[in-house]
Amino acid sequence: MKKGYKIVYEITLAIVVVLVITVNLPKNTTFKAAVLDKLNGEKVSSIEIIRTSNKSVKDDTVELKDPSQVESIINFLSQMKLRETELPDRMAIPYRVAIKTNGIIRFGLTLYDEGYIDIFELDNHTKDADKSYIITNKFDPKAIKSLIKE
Structure with missing residues (x-):
């Protein structure tokens, strides 16, 4: 009988360890899943881009409303x-985007x-409204500048 309890204990312990590891693994996602899918089909009407700089007192702000630029x-x-x-x-913050x-x-x-x-979701009033991510593929945020036609 003691052997039966030991086996049940070991199986339970293994299940708990697997669950703890699974829950604590970093969650991979995409920008589309983290932002666009949460818009529920609504179209992005405009994007405000603020280029921050340590060198100047004033930040550069551009609001894009042209659908092709957006x-x-x-x-x-x-x-x-x-x-x-x-x-x-x-960390240096080159851009803030709304x-x-x-x-x-x-x-x-x-x-x-x-x-x-x-990423901060303004409609979400829970602890999950603000999430931080590392970008896992090659991505240069400064390349945004080349997409802005003022």
Whole structure:
């Protein structure tokens, strides 16, 4: 009988270990899944891009409303493959991006030079509203500048 309890205990322990490991694994996703799929089919009406700079007091802000420009920025951002992570301390922030539908900001993005992105969902009022990711594929946030036609 003791042998039976030992086997049940070992199986239970193995299941618990597998569950703990599975729950704590970094979650891989894409920009499309993290942002676009949560828009529930609503079209992005405009994108506001703020280029931050340590050199100047004033940040450069551009709001894109032209559908072709909005689409090119969305397509560019959609290339990102992401893995959920914690953000390291003190990173350079080249861009902040606001994604709007019908003139209302739905998502705020902070793109970091070091290959990280922070995504804040303004409609979500839970602890999951703000998620940080490392960009796992080759992606240069500064390339956004070439897509903006002022």
